[in-house]
């Protein structure tokens with residue numbers, strides 16, 4: 069077509085600019101990670117960075133489903149924390165009777181206790197997610213105020229259910245022996261579990277990214293986040309897609325809950341509600357609906373929390389809220405804004 | 410036809426045999442929130458033809474297409490497609506019956522590549538190579554920018570992609586909303602060529618258009634809307650010859666369509 073020539077140069081330069089703009093958030097993360105080196109010694113920085121990445125990865129795992137749930141159907145689910153708590157408690161219920169295996173000096177026995185615990189936590193959190201979606205969320209599609217109220221209510225009920233089932237006290241939890249303790253690299257000592265959390269987080273991110281970029285379901289999810297109506301007009305049922313994403317997101321929240329509980333070495337009924345503050349900050353910073361944004365936002369939040377906790381413990385509590393305010397002043401739609409109709 | 414103006418919501422004259430009517434709107438009413446937007450829309454789209462839906466801004470053309478697609482719920486009246494009542498059907502079901510939709514804003518997925526947009530449009534699975542090459546012949550730009558993010562395309566290219574999505578698999582009917590809106594004249598020319606190709610392939614199309622030249626070039630039949638109703642329906646040849654009628658219906662001045 070004759071006109072394609074005239075516009076092709078514009079087309080060629082646009083992605084270049086976009087790519088530069090797209091990289092700004094990554095540069096900011098690197099900058100924020102590197103700046104504190106000036107304020108502490110290197111080994112402290114390394115330890116804090118690993119701690120920050122570990123925390124970030126766990127929050128990412130918990131948050132990734134929620135950001136897609138919002139992106140796809142504009143659903144605000146304040147009850148997401150229920151899946152986190154539920155996952156943690158279910159895994160605990162599996163692991164406690166298997167304590168001897170957890171304490172055994174064998175990777176295989178450790179995994180024989182841990183993997184079923186994770187499987188049960190994810191499966192049941194996913195199932196709870198399905199019920200939650202059908203019973204509480206489906207009746208309030210399209211109404212944000214009702215969504216907030218009813219999902220908050222759902223969260224409270226879920227937490228009370230945990231109290232009924234497992235009692236009101238927090239339950240101490242031990243990590244499998246293989247994941248306890250630390251390892252040394254040079255003259256710096258790192259906690260093993262943090263490294264494992266980082267590896268699992270990277271794996272989850274890689275798998276999610278592959279699904280979103282390489283499979284038809286993934287393309288449909290991304291297309292649906294951008295324009296659900298058009299996805300329907302092409303002949304696909306967006307609600308079916310949404311329920312699938314909701315279940316998967318709940319299962320991931322369950323996984324995140326298990327990881328968080330093992331990290332804290334304790335489970336409490338309201339742990340889900342507690343981490344939800346961070347989860348919301350992360351998905352808002354990242355840009356609602358973007359998994360990549362969620363990942364970058366989680367890394368930022370994890371790092372800032374740990375650096376601030378060391379440098380200025382008094383402001384550590386508000387550091388992430390400050391981070392969110394600053395990011396939103398810079399990019400009101402978050403670091404990776406999703407094109408929304 | 411002594412007085413072609415008196416054609417309000419009266420049933421259409423049987424110029425086309427009933428069997429060849431692909432889409433039939435009968436007294437369709439649509440509310441958007443509390444607003445009564447479509448107030449009894451009746452017209453028919455014959456199979457294998459281009460039907461032009463004309464009318465000034467705000468007449469209800471887009472709302473009509475969205476009602477057919479199930480994107481607005483019809484509050485009264487019947488929409489019959491290929492003999493089946495699709496009035497209350499869900500949008501994906503309507504699409505799967507064989508209606509493709511090219512919205513006014515094109516609604517391409519800008520985060521996805523051109524290819525990925527097309528992959529999603531091909532519901533059956535793999536894209537058919539012959540058909541894809543035919544589309545590349547119609548719109549060479551799509552081949553050129555196949556792996557580019559669709560958001561980076563120009564307006565005209567986005568329009569081509571939106572149309573390509575609608576034709577990557579054979580569909581019974583295409584609903585196309587103002588494909589020339591905001592496009593440079595050269596691109597409009599290319600667009601007409603592409604549509605003429607579709608016409609030769611006996612594609613059934615319901616096309617909303619503001620540009621009367623464009624409409625008369627392509628249209629076999631025509632329906633004109635005003636204020637949420639169809640105020641004229643008939644053959645395009647008849648309207649094209651009748652300048653007075655054009656003025657009356659479309660407010661075209663004599664020199665505007667020379």
Ligand SMILES: Nc1ncnc2c1ncn2[C@@H]1O[C@H](COP(=O)(O)OP(=O)(O)O)[C@@H](O)[C@H]1O
Pocket residue numbers: 441444446464465466467468469470471472473
């Ligand atoms: N989402 C909406 N909410 C309220 N009114 C709408 C909406 N969409 C369209 N309308 C109104 O419906 C009427 C018809 O609009 P539309 O079908 O878009 O007209 P056209 O496509 O013929 O220009 C207009 O008066 C418009 O303001």
Ligand SMILES: [Mg+2]
Pocket residue numbers: 470471472513
């Ligand atoms: Mg319109």
